Amino acid sequence: xxxTEHEFELxxxxxxxxxxxxxxxxxxxxTAADEILPMxxxxxxxxxxxxxxxxxxxVVLRIGTVTEINPGTIEGLFSQDLTYLQxxxxxxxxxxxxxxxxxxxxxxxxxxxxxPPPGESTATPWTGSTTRSPSSDDSFTGPTxx
Numbered sequence: 001x002x003x004t005e006h007e008f009e010l011x012x013x014x015x016x017x018x019x020x021x022x023x024x025x026x027x028x029x030x031t032a033a034d035e036i037l038p039m040x041x042x043x044x045x046x047x048x049x050x051x052x053x054x055x056x057x058x059v060v061l062r063i064g065t066v067t068e069i070n071p072g073t074i075e076g077l078f079s080q081d082l083t084y085l086q087x088x089x090x091x092x093x094x095x096x097x098x099x100x101x102x103x104x105x106x107x108x109x110x111x112x113x114x115x116p117p118p119g120e121s122t123a124t125p126w127t128g129s130t131t132r133s134p135s136s137d138d139s140f141t142g143p144t145x146x
Contacts, residue, residue, distance in 0.1 A: 004029045005061065006092050010081040014063045014073070022064020027056075027085070030093050034058045043071075052086050059089065 005028045013023040038044050038054035053074045060069045074082070089095070102113045 006088070008085070008088055010063070010077075011084050012078045012081050014066065014077055014081065016064075016066060016076075020064070022066055025063040026061040027088060027092065028059050028061055030055065030059050030089070052082070052089075056082075056085050056089065060085065 005026050008025050008027060010023045010025065013021040015021055034055060038051055038058070041050075041054055043050045044054055053071050056074045057069055057071045060074070061067070063069065063073070066073065074085075077085070101110060103110050
């Protein structure tokens with residue numbers, strides 16, 4: 001069965017205006033619209049880190065008895081709970097790096113490695129620049145800039 005909703009329990013809990021603490025909630029899977037439409041929000045354009053607040057307000061269906069989740073609700077979360085929901089969002093939507101067990105071929109030691117999300121590579125991280133670096137030019141003989 002395809003699961004689209006995930007129950008959670010906040011580490012600390014959401015404290016509403018009446019002083020009631022709410023810890024259990026439900027988050028649904030994000031849609032393409034959930035990821036795209038917040039980019040038009042002026043608050044996100046002014047402060048890109050606000051994106052997670054908008055995203056969570058769209059996908060969190062309830063926290064305790066609070067069912068009208070809006071950006072103000074998410075802003076009222078304790079930092080630890082915000083981080084928890086952000087990690088849950090990434091995990092349930094397949095945005096987290098995958099961990100797997102590997103064995104070193106030289107020493108046979110086992111350890112856990114992390115695979116980057118699809119489309120990303122730690123070997124060639126995106127720097128935002130399309131210009132060539134001096135180290136990629138065969139005629140460059142000076143030290144590599146740092």
